[in-house]
Amino acid sequence: MCSNHGASWIRRAHNFDDFSNSLFSVFTIANAVGWAATMYQSANFAEIGEVGDRHNEFRNVIYFVALILFGNFFMLNLFVGVVTSTYNRETENLGKNYLLTESQKKWVEAKLILIEAKPKKRYMEPSNSFRKLAFKFVMHKRFD
Numbered sequence: 001m002c003s004n005h006g007a008s009w010i011r012r013a014h015n016f017d018d019f020s021n022s023l024f025s026v027f028t029i030a031n032a033v034g035w036a037a038t039m040y041q042s043a044n045f046a047e048i049g050e051v052g053d054r055h056n057e058f059r060n061v062i063y064f065v066a067l068i069l070f071g072n073f074f075m076l077n078l079f080v081g082v083v084t085s086t087y088n089r090e091t092e093n094l095g096k097n098y099l100l101t102e103s104q105k106k107w108v109e110a111k112l113i114l115i116e117a118k119p120k121k122r123y124m125e126p127s128n129s130f131r132k133l134a135f136k137f138v139m140h141k142r143f144d
Contacts, residue, residue, distance in 0.1 A: 016042075029064060030071030039064040 016022045029035040042060040091098070097105055123139065126132050 029067050032068060032072050035068060
């Protein structure tokens with residue numbers, strides 16, 4: 001009846017008129033970009049030629065809230081979980097020095113060998129006879 005008064009129906013950017021627009025609208029809502037305006041538009045839904053009451057379709061609001069909870073939170077967490085597990089698996093496969101060149105890897109290995117290699121301590125035997133006796137007693141292999 002709008003056309004009788006010189007007005008026309010406005011087709012919103014996010015609508016569910018056909019399959020492609022529905023997919024685009026669901027994708028936009030799941031990303032939480034402009035979902036509130038689309039939800040209010042669908043809550044004020046009316047058939048063509050009828051005047052829509054304000055918030056007459058509460059079922060649409062429930063659909064949007066469920067879509068936000070499932071699409072945004074669950075799917076986003078699932079995506080982040082897959083990305084982190086793939087990253088961890090790949091870093092395990094490649095090793096912790098996967099960004100180093102071959103010469104850098106050899107240098108790191110040599111440094112690790114030097115750190116782990118400790119010289120054996122060698123003790124000098126004292127010249128005093130009492131200290132020499134105590135030294136031999138303490139250095140006996142039973143004390144190891």
